[in-house]
Amino acid sequence: NAGVTQTPKFQVLKTGQSMTLQCAQDMNHEYMSWYRQDPGMGLRLIHYSVGAGITDQGEVPNGYNVSRSTTEDFPLRLLSAAPSQTSVYFCATIGGKGNSPLHFGNGTRLTVT
């Protein structure tokens, strides 16, 4: 049982380049989300989805796009990378309501030069 799988683990981009961070889960969870982790700021919510075809913005959505065409996948797109997007990105899912913890992927370390 893979749980939540994020790819790639590491990525270096030049300013202005685009890329997609992949997140796949095999737990049939409806709720999926993306966080970024920066020193001294904890994890901040970028975008989330409560089911296929439904997405919404979190605390720091600017510069990122998401889509949710299937229950399993929730990709995060950077259309024009900026140095301020250098961070560690986590995908997380929840299987139920508030009494269920988040299941995290192992993170993607992104550096934008």
Add this chain to the structure above:
Amino acid sequence: AQTVTQSQPEMSVQEAETVTLSCTYDTSENNYYLFWYKQPPSRQMILVIRQEAYKQQNATENRFSVNFQKAAKSFSLKISDSQLGDTAMYFCAFMEYGNKLVFGAGTILRVKS
């Protein structure tokens, strides 16, 4: 918006001793969930313990326990018999309606031999 504050950026403790990590939060909701997550150098996010606000009894998981003070909006984590493997970043998190998690900035805990 809900906020979570961890006032201790770094803590250290001797092996086998007890340490308490502080967390306060701000919310106007009455029913919610609180979590402590551990992030070792591997970057993996690991759930340590969770507390439901409607439960007065403090949660306990082996060597980890919480002191939940709802009126004071405080949720501290006590680690007993500290082990070298407890060295990690610890995040306090608050779950609001809609399964969105708000994280504190984190506390780095170093266990010394």
